Amino acid sequence: MRIAVIGTGYVGLVTGACLAGFGNRVTCVDVDEEKIRGLQEGTVPFYEPGLGDVILSNQRAGRLAFTTALPEAVRDARVCFITVGTPSDVDGSADLQYVLEVAEQIGAALEGPSVVVTKSTVPVGTADRVRHCVARALEARGAGIPFSVASNPEFLREGAAVADFLHPDRVVVGADAPEAEETLRELYSFLPQEKVLFMDIRSAEMTKYAANALLATKISFMNEMARICELVDADVEKVRLGIGSDGRIGYAFISPGCGYGGSCFPKDVRALRHTALQKGYSPRILQAVEDVNEAQxxxxxxxxxxxxxxxxxxxxxxxxxxxxxxxxxxxxxxxxxxxxxxxxxxxxxxxxxxxxxxxxxxxxxxxxxxxxxxxxxxxxxxxxxxxxxxxxxxxxxxxxxxxxxxxxxxxxxxxxxxxxxxxxxxxxxxxxxxxxxx
Structure with a gap:
């Protein structure tokens, strides 16, 4: 299968390199000429265990290429993954300008049927906007090329991203047409069927935000517990052992510390909070999670x-x-x-x-x-x-x-x-x- 991956950050590089390992012909695209030149020479622009070896082996086999020329990459791609950044805007919302720009460029370049997949973490309704951007660009060309859209949020952990892609807990897909679902089932056929979960697009778009917000909530709760334990001269590690032994809670993400960071938890909590506020609901827990983490x-x-x-x-x-x-x-x-x-x-x-x-x-x-x-x-x-x-x-x-x-x-x-x-x-x-x- 020919695949284009637009964006060569953690998500794009891991996605492209790993899919190439299953025999697909993948072209990864980025506007950063220096980064692309480095990748062509075998230099990974960030530290991620195991990723360099996967990239190098697939480059040598001729299955993985890097370019700044988006039109050439997407022209005959059966699947186009959008993996560009969605940084927090000043109001906490996800900035979709790069996602929508790429969608326009895909519509301007497609020459055959394709599934346009957002793998960037995006708020509910983004698939509709992506569909509109692609359709508008096709219409401007007078091209009646069929396409569909899908949401395929990523759940990769930095530091374990390659293993997470190859052996995931689950893959979530929201598709807008049977042919899109069929294509993505074929693409993920290297996984057991029960690990690939299909749902409506809006639920898929919400899943990543909800998962990260829940994990961030557990961390912030334990940091609040740590503050309380200090006040009453208790040991939060003993408390952690006690509550984690409860099967309803478990030990994951209940270690107190000096605050979480990264590209996902802070941004996703803010974006989910912003989505709720837009709809007239004040999400008190999400605001508290953010406040606790900043104080921590x-x-x-x-x-x-x-x-x-x-x-x-x-x-x-x-x-x-x-x-x-x-x-x-x-x-x-x-x-x-x-x-x-x-x-x-x-x-x-x-x-x-x-x-x-x-x-x-x-x-x-x-x-x-x-x-x-x-x-x-x-x-x-x-x-x-x-x-x-x-x-x-x-x-x-x-x-x-x-x-x-x-x-x-x-x-x-x-x-x-x-x-x-x-x-x-x-x-x-x-x-x-x-x-x-x-």
């Missing part, structure tokens, strides 16, 4: 400030972990960025380390006074007044605390992911602070 990103700063008596001028702190989660270089809405701004604003200097996100952090933060970017996590500790763990990379899980204590000027650990043993560190002479733990 400042919790570590408050703990650091209290430890140093409210004065951080001249203090040096080592930060371990900058990406919004492990196994990715993505810093979009990362908790680390909020903490860095708080600490710099209070006069502290920072020594930063991350296994893969240092260059992206340098690009975002620049060479600001008070920032040092270190390629060795132990070197980041040299002369620091404390260690702050922000992202729970495996590299940081079992450090040599004897060496940590030797390198730090003051033995203080601020654990934003409840990764270390407080009693053990205190026995070693460290001051230890965590989230919702005594």
């Amino acid at each position: 990103k400042h919790v570590l700063f408050q703990k650091i400030l209290r430890h140093f008596g409210g004065e951080l001028g001249g203090r040096v702190l080592a930060l371990w972990g900058l990406s919004f989660k492990p196994n990715t270089s993505d810093l979009r809405e990362a908790s680390s960025l909020v903490l860095i701004q708080d600490l710099l604003g209070a006069g502290a200097s920072l020594r930063l380390h991350d296994p893969v996100a240092l260059e992206e952090a340098r690009r975002l933060l620049g060479n600001r006074p008070g920032l040092a970017f270190l390629t060795d996590h132990y070197e980041a500790l040299e002369g620091a007044d404390g260690l702050v763990l922000v992202t729970e990379w495996d590299l940081y899980k079992q450090p040599d605390f004897r060496l940590v204590g030797q390198k730090l000027r003051e033995k203080a650990v601020f654990d934003g992911r409840n990764q270390y043993s407080g009693p053990e560190l205190r026995r070693r002479g460290f001051a230890y602070y965590a989230i919702g733990r005594p």
Whole structure:
């Protein structure tokens, strides 16, 4: 099957590369010439485990190509995936300008029947707008080419995206015509039939937002529980074990920490909230989820400030972990960025380390006074007044605390992911602070 994938971010690259692995001929399109040139040379523009190997093997086999020429890619494509970004607008809504621009361009280039599939996370009603844009462009050409539209929201986790695509819990598809459903059933025939769920388009468009909002709600609830546990001198980790053992709840997404980030949870909660407000409903839970998460990103700063008596001028702190989660270089809405701004604003200097996100952090933060970017996590500790763990990379899980204590000027650990043993560190002479733990 010939497939065009427009947009080479996490979703587009993983989708295109993995589908090529099943024998499809896939062309991935992007307007960024430098990115496309790098992909043609085998350079993946972000860190995603396993993706580079999948891309390279399919390029060598002639099944996967990269181009900036959208018309050539979609001309005879049986399926056109739209995987461009839908960033939050100023009011929290999803900005659909790129999705609709691509839909227009597809309509201007199609030369045969095709299914136009939105894989970007989009609000309810987007399929209608995509259909209108494609139809308008075809009409302007005087071309009576048949097409259909579908919604196929992605559920990929950064850091595990390739495995998630190849072995998903489910694939959700909303199609507007039997031929679209038939084509997408054929495309996903590498999966067990029961894993591909077909529904009406509007329900499919809503599913991704609803799933992410629910997961974000669980995280924010546990962060609220952590605050309460600190007030009553309880241990939120013990509470987590207790409630997670209930089969109705489980352990997924109930780990407290210093706030969630990334490209999905923050944006999708806002977009779902905006959709509700547009329809005259005030979604109180969604607003609370967002408020709790934004407040949680400042919790570590408050703990650091209290430890140093409210004065951080001249203090040096080592930060371990900058990406919004492990196994990715993505810093979009990362908790680390909020903490860095708080600490710099209070006069502290920072020594930063991350296994893969240092260059992206340098690009975002620049060479600001008070920032040092270190390629060795132990070197980041040299002369620091404390260690702050922000992202729970495996590299940081079992450090040599004897060496940590030797390198730090003051033995203080601020654990934003409840990764270390407080009693053990205190026995070693460290001051230890965590989230919702005594």
